[in-house]
Amino acid sequence: MAQVEVRNLYKVFGSNSNRAIQLLEQGMSKQEIMEKTGHTIALQDVTLEVERGEIFVVMGLSGSGKSTFIRCLNRLIEPTSGEIRLDDEDVLQLDKEGLRQLRLHRMSMVFQRFSLFPHRSVLDNIAFGLEVQGVKKGQRQEAAMRWLDIVGLKGWENSYPDQLSGGMQQRVGLARALTTDPEILLMDEPFSALDPLIRREMQEELLNLQAKLRKTIIFITHDLDEALHLGDRIAILKDGLVVQVGTPEDILTHPATDYVAEFTRDVNRSRVISVESAMIRPRALASRHSGPQVALKLMQQEGVSSAYLVDQNRHFVGIITLDDALAAARDGAKTLQSYITTDVPRTSPDAVLSDLLPIAAETAVPIAVVDEEGVLAGILPRVSVIAALAAGANGNSSPASFSMNGSRAPETQPDAESEAEKAVVPEL
Ligand SMILES: Nc1ncnc2c1ncn2[C@@H]1O[C@H](COP(=O)(O)OP(=O)(O)O)[C@@H](O)[C@H]1O
Numbered sequence: 001m002a003q004v005e006v007r008n009l010y011k012v013f014g015s016n017s018n019r020a021i022q023l024l025e026q027g028m029s030k031q032e033i034m035e036k037t038g039h040t041i042a043l044q045d046v047t048l049e050v051e052r053g054e055i056f057v058v059m060g061l062s063g064s065g066k067s068t069f070i071r072c073l074n075r076l077i078e079p080t081s082g083e084i085r086l087d088d089e090d091v092l093q094l095d096k097e098g099l100r101q102l103r104l105h106r107m108s109m110v111f112q113r114f115s116l117f118p119h120r121s122v123l124d125n126i127a128f129g130l131e132v133q134g135v136k137k138g139q140r141q142e143a144a145m146r147w148l149d150i151v152g153l154k155g156w157e158n159s160y161p162d163q164l165s166g167g168m169q170q171r172v173g174l175a176r177a178l179t180t181d182p183e184i185l186l187m188d189e190p191f192s193a194l195d196p197l198i199r200r201e202m203q204e205e206l207l208n209l210q211a212k213l214r215k216t217i218i219f220i221t222h223d224l225d226e227a228l229h230l231g232d233r234i235a236i237l238k239d240g241l242v243v244q245v246g247t248p249e250d251i252l253t254h255p256a257t258d259y260v261a262e263f264t265r266d267v268n269r270s271r272v273i274s275v276e277s278a279m280i281r282p283r284a285l286a287s288r289h290s291g292p293q294v295a296l297k298l299m300q301q302e303g304v305s306s307a308y309l310v311d312q313n314r315h316f317v318g319i320i321t322l323d324d325a326l327a328a329a330r331d332g333a334k335t336l337q338s339y340i341t342t343d344v345p346r347t348s349p350d351a352v353l354s355d356l357l358p359i360a361a362e363t364a365v366p367i368a369v370v371d372e373e374g375v376l377a378g379i380l381p382r383v384s385v386i387a388a389l390a391a392g393a394n395g396n397s398s399p400a401s402f403s404m405n406g407s408r409a410p411e412t413q414p415d416a417e418s419e420a421e422k423a424v425v426p427e428l
């Protein structure tokens, strides 16, 4: 079961919301309803689910309804209609005390403008949630010190917010939200007010922190790069409507609408194309116990100059090159055992293509894609890496701009190139 379930959520700003929704159902646009009635349709029929432990990003332009959405979740804004369930509990049915408990213990919010208390020290800002919960001073300060340390602010506990840079203030905001150990973090454009370098740093730190904490994070941004970088899944909002929900790769490779396609056009796709989606099956695959003649025949058949060797469980063992197989044959060797090259570049199916550029630039043989169990899942000829990156750039950027050394063009690798072209290969 999803941790958060939102069904048919509407929010209309204005006194006669029913009328506005009626007009909406009659096919009037948000803009027309605004002009005719002065009502703002901030959210329309939003239905989505957030899984436990994921970073769920809600992305959209300014005014698309992001803040309204996130504030409906803890009812800082009262929805007009629809359903919100948290662990199957109906959030819209909570009374005042229930809501207080929800905000104190289960959902914490991090705001774009930090919203720190200017007259409280950093430590007292961080301890605020525990103070409201009635936790004793010593205990809450101890907890606050721990989080202060985790977000990298040791030594600043007695400073005041205006003595801190923007990035540091947002670390305080984050520590304050985490100190109550909430199940869900609601982050409304938390890094948008920071300059780009600091912002990038904060994104990395959030990911590091999340790797340890595994919170459910609902993260709002208007920045596609940030969404792609942080999101396990992304919902794209336009005029209060969810136009697509998907993984970063879904969004880039299968945009649901022209609007999403337009949005994603300029992004360097390589950053999120997975190895798995670009790899091909190895064409010359042999058992580690094969003799040189078997390997040579296989290479000849397939027109390649190396074969991939696996054991009976399909675990990757190494490769045998044409030259080594010939040498083995000359030596009269029965097996290839002592001719195998095991020093082959490897990657996992989950790796991201762009991370492989340095390897692809260096290697003369395709990269072996090996899964957690050690099974050879596929291979990645260097030309595939380069081709995918070039396609991902959508013509905005030539392959050369991806910091390839340029010293070895794909053409000097006929072997790899032919492997990429003929993707039709025998099943493993
Ligand atoms: N309190 C409010 N009263 C009236 N209209 C509002 C209010 N808050 C937001 N809106 C309108 O609702 C729409 C969505 O706003 P918001 O959720 O703040 O968007 P975002 O966070 O994506 O920029 C906008 O058209 C905005 O002008």
Ligand SMILES: [Mg+2]
Residues within 6 Å of the ligand: 066, 067, 068
């Ligand atoms: Mg907003």
